[in-house]
Amino acid sequence: MDVKFIYGDTLEKEEHMHLEPFEYEKPNSLVELEALLSKHADEARLLAGGTDLLVLVKEKILSPKMIIDIGDVAALQGITADPAKGLTILAGTKVSTIEHSAEVKEFAPALSFAAAQLGSSQVRHMATMAGNVCHGSPSAETSPVLLAHGAVLTIAKAGGERELPISDFWLAYRKTALAPGEYLKAFTLPALPKNAAVEYAFKGLRGAMEIDMVNVGVYLELEEDLETVKEVRIGMGAVGPIPYRAVKAEAELKGMKVDDAFFAKAGELAAAEATPIDDVRATADYRKKLMSVLTRRAFSAAFARIKGE
Incomplete structure (x- = not known):
């Protein structure tokens, strides 16, 4: 027609x-x-x-x-969890399965939450996280959480496999590290150590069925005193041509005491590494401000989760 x-x-x-x-x-x-x-x-x-x-x-x-x-390839579907090795999600697994999986809710609750924000229920029952990631959209819902988790990708082809940190997967806007003949086979999220948590925060123009203006995933790991930052990761989305980590901010935040000054500093540093554009959803300036606020909130939530609050 x-x-x-x-x-x-x-x-x-x-x-x-x-x-x-x-x-x-x-x-x-x-x-x-x-x-x-x-x-x-x-x-x-x-x-x-x-x-x-x-x-x-x-x-x-x-x-x-x-x-x-690849819908009939059973070897690309499923989720397994190991307390020592972490969570493995095969590439053909539907987003709705990830959203409702008991294993994901236990080992990576922020990923379950992020998956629930993707599109509509109908879309989530069709879509896969691998498609969400391989599409290469900078605003993809699951990408910041996977960055925060330090996820490792298994990339396969006839005759072999290789592993790649997800932070090295996106090369440019909608361009990935997949070579001709390769496909994404699985995601592995390493088991979270003691005193660590991952959280996800986002903002869209409306409550559902909307591409995010900004999204962020954070990883916070504390020393035994439960006050000092041992390790930190910040995965940012919709503030550049690809999802990426705020590596300068991460380096500066290590060793800090977790308090209101830390949360404010984390937001300030993340916003400084954001390189957004003006478009129909938001101005670049507003996106930077959102990144600061959302990063601060995400770290506060991660700290509360570690403390059992």
């Missing part, structure tokens, strides 16, 4: 609301998937939930010659 859009009084533009032709494959195993990727590395795109991919294809931003549906 052709839909005609009118811009002003004289400008007309026709949009053809259909998908361009492509080949469709649906492997049942990792062996079949890897064989397809080896053969069609430069022309194939993986379909997990399709909530991002199909929109980009319809809008002609992407024009893959082949789409590989």
Whole structure:
């Protein structure tokens, strides 16, 4: 069906609301998937939930010659938890499964909360966290939490696997470290040490179904005195072309005593490393102020969680 859009009084533009032709494959195993990727590395795109991919294809931003549906690959679905090793989430696991998983709520409650903020219930039942991450959007809900957790990605291809810290995964806007023929296989969130917590904070224009203006994930680990910062991570979203860590702020916050001055300093330093733009959702200046406030709140919540409050 052709839909005609009118811009002003004289400008007309026709949009053809259909998908361009492509080949469709649906492997049942990792062996079949890897064989397809080896053969069609430069022309194939993986379909997990399709909530991002199909929109980009319809809008002609992407024009893959082949789409590989991984929905039937059981080896890419599931969540396992180990008190020593941490939490492993396979790439085909739906966001709704992560949201409601008892293991995720126990080992990574901030990730469960962030997953619950992604789109609508219908979207979460289709979408995967791997798609959310591989899409490369700077405002992706799960990315700041994964940065805060220090998540490690398992990236696979025919003949081998490699591990990559998630902080090295995004190279530029919607550009990742995946090489031709590779795919994201799993996320591993290391077990949290004693006296540590992760929290997530965000702000959108409305309460639901909205891309975040700013989001942030923080990791706080205390010394045995429960007052001194041993380790800290700050994962920032929607304030740059990619999700990224505020590494300068992290270095300066280590060793500080946790009090109101620490929370204020954390917000100030995070905002200083933010490089947002003006767009339809917010001005750059407002985003910087939001980053300061949200970082302060997230660290306060993490401190309260560690103290059992």
